[in-house]
Amino acid sequence: MKHSEAGPSKALPPPPPVVPPSFVPVKVSGSNRTPMARRGFGTKGQRIPLLTNHFNVKLSSTSDHFYQYSVAFFYEDGNPVEAKGVGRKVLDMVENVYNSEMGGKGFAYDGEKTLFTVGPLPGTKLEFPVLLENLSTNRTARGGISDEVDTKRARRPPQSKSYTVKISYATKIPIQAIFNALQGQDSEQFSEAVRVLDVLLRQHAAKQECLIVRQCFFRDDPKNYIGIGGGVLGCRGFHSSFRATQAGLSLNIDASTTMIVRPGKVVDFLLENQNVRNIREIDWIKAKRTLKSLRIKSFPSNREHKIIGLSVKPCGEQTFSLKQKNGDSPSDAVEITVYNYYAKHHRIEVNQSRDYPCLDVGKPKRPVYIPLELCELLPLQRYTKALSNLQRASLVEKSRQKPRERMNALMGALKQSNYGADPVINSTGITISTTFTQVEGRVLDPPKLKFGSGGDLTFVEPAKKITCWAIVNFSARCNVDGLRRDLRRCSEAKGMDLEDAYDVIEESPQFRRASATVRVDKMVENMRKALPGPPLFILCILPERKNSDIYGPWKRKCLVDLGSRTQCIAPTKINDQYLTNLLLKINAKMDGINSLLSMEHLHSIPLVSQAPTIIFGMDVSHGAPGRSDVPSIAAVVSSRNWPFISRYRASVRSQSSRVEMIDGLFKPIAPDQDEGMIRELLEDFYLSTPRLKPENVIIFRDGVSESQFNQVLNIELEQIMAACKFLDESWKPKFMVIVAQKTHHTKFFQTNSDYNVPPGTIVDNKVCHPKYNDFYLCAQNGPIGTTRPTHYHVLLDQIGFSADQLQELVHSLSYVYQRSTTAISVVAPICYAHLAAGQMAQFVKFEDMSDSASSHSGSAAAGAGAGGFNQLPKLHERTRSSMFFC
Structure with a gap:
């Protein structure tokens, strides 16, 4: 690999003797933190002109306020209307019949119980009777046949239904709130004002008979359809939302795909x-x-x-x-x-x-x-069931768009939407540009990496000699002898001392159709008979690629019961590249280090190397949509062995379903006992570092929206601070909190190029927030499709990083991921937290959790968790502090 340097491997210092910090009970206090303002802009890197899928919006309304009204629909007998979809039809009739009574004003209806106008309606309470032709009823004829096949009935005029519409004033929203936010002023009503604009676009799309999924719009056009099998189509559409940026108000338009049934x-x-x-x-x-x-x-x-x-x-x-x-x-x-x-x-x-x-x-x-x-x-009906592996793979492959192709699609979507022809949109004074916004990016140099003495072909620190290990094969068709031989050959080239596998345990044919847990239990029985003791490592060959039902029970059996580290594979083609990627995972799980940042090795990371620093990565994994009976899994990983930042351990817990805020960070259960995740990780840092408490705490949080930033600062950070004080009340570390968002819709393009932006491209101007501290980073190389940057929001910085120092730290942390020798799309601690939560979630998916099981990977049992869910099992002491998730 380029930008690397070879050198002799140097062992990390041995852990110091156990000297637990003192425990002082501290009560969590309330706080009211808000995201920090931007302190400056980055300057490092080669400047590059870019385009982005933001379209400038000019707003010159003649009114001072948007007016919000509650709307309710009733049948002729006074009962409320509950059927979805009737609201727009009824209000369309109100607009056509009662235009003068509505003061000639158009309105934006959100599809539920709210409508907005520019300027007030003639009264605060309005009521209109509406007669709506019911052209799609389920009326029965003669007891059990739909009456549309009765020719006599078909000749009659369609049945009509009478409704009453009640509109009542709710509040008014100052349009000035948008201008205030664009000038960097705090405005609580900005989100409400922008919501009105978003509703305007939704209503415009509804009138064009689009399928609307939140802020995404899909048209019934065969050109937009992607066949993925099983009677399911991917339907291409676009997302649109208004954003406050340094360049003013912009409309962010991006490609989007939803699943529909084939009409x-x-x-x-x-x-x-x-x-x-x-x-x-x-x-x-x-x-x-x-x-x-x-x-x-x-x-x-x-x-x-x-x-x-x-x-x-x-x-x-x-x-x-x-x-x-x-x-x-x-x-x-x-x-x-x-x-x-x-x-x-x-x-x-x-x-x-x-x-x-x-x-x-x-x-x-x-x-x-x-x-x-x-x-x-009928067309445009959403398919909401889970996709098969083949369908998902087909969707990913067929929905990819190269940068220039995506730009053309977005421009076509903007023109086809024809917002300028909508009278309600025009009444707001909105003018939407038809050209992509120009921004300036900077391409950061990739950090230099240190490998072993053999260059980038060898590990900087191979795992200790792996002696007693085994291969188990769950009936997969695989040349096990060839795999065994080639794995040893490649491990020697990497500098690993991997002895020959002690044995290969094949699954008994009579159990191939048994349940997953039975198959795992029988395999463990056979393994215990064949081996002299618990193996240090087990290579498991699964019969199916992706989502094998054996994976969850097998991982749980190895990590919880046996205390053996394990790697699962389902190979289709084995070559040296495959084996190299496999060894990257094995070496990391067995406490080795594949590569280091050169500045990490030289202790020259700004601020991080100068004072003991712990880095947290936090994420929450949720069950499938609609599954409220499955708990969410929260994971926190933390760096260890400071001044290095390439090795991590995890603490994982279950919590209430669909809850994004992590509630197990600080759990005092006695004056001197805290069962929280942070305490476990802080003690690990203390023991893996020569008895040092971190002076700096850097927190990377994944998976939260902008509306949840204050909760991260005032709930989660408060728990982390309380956990620190609980360990030592006199200990006052400095904190930094950064949120990483991957599910956003901003893309960057090179001018007149079919290629993605270069890896290391960073943008902190024009399309970033007018006040708060955020930036976009494309750390990874994107050879396929259009690169999605990660959007980083710096919510708090007590440590004092400059813009360049912080951006380079984030860029460097995209290179310490031990499963790869190149950059990944997000910092490694967040990726590790995602992997840890996902792997432990497999335990919940495949087995009932014991009431007496531990609440996480390292502490004593805590009984049932939040929301009534039993807790995750306690990992074995031999696997607890390993990178089992890598």
């Missing part, structure tokens, strides 16, 4: 979704779950309906009561099958559907049946 015949969708060739092979129980709540269009009337289920019997056997007419007087009802009804009354023979269920589009106690072949799925 068209229901039968064709089911065949593709279940990967079967014939309708006879369809699993109808699975089909019922898949189709529920999807909307269809039925023929020949083109009416729309929502599916609530399937008929119990096939179309040729499913009966319903059909009322007969004899002149003007009805006669007794007769039972008739759905198939015979269509054949006799409408001359439609639904032979394809005769032996299969009908769609039920009625209500739970009043079914309405339509044969499958007369139904088509």
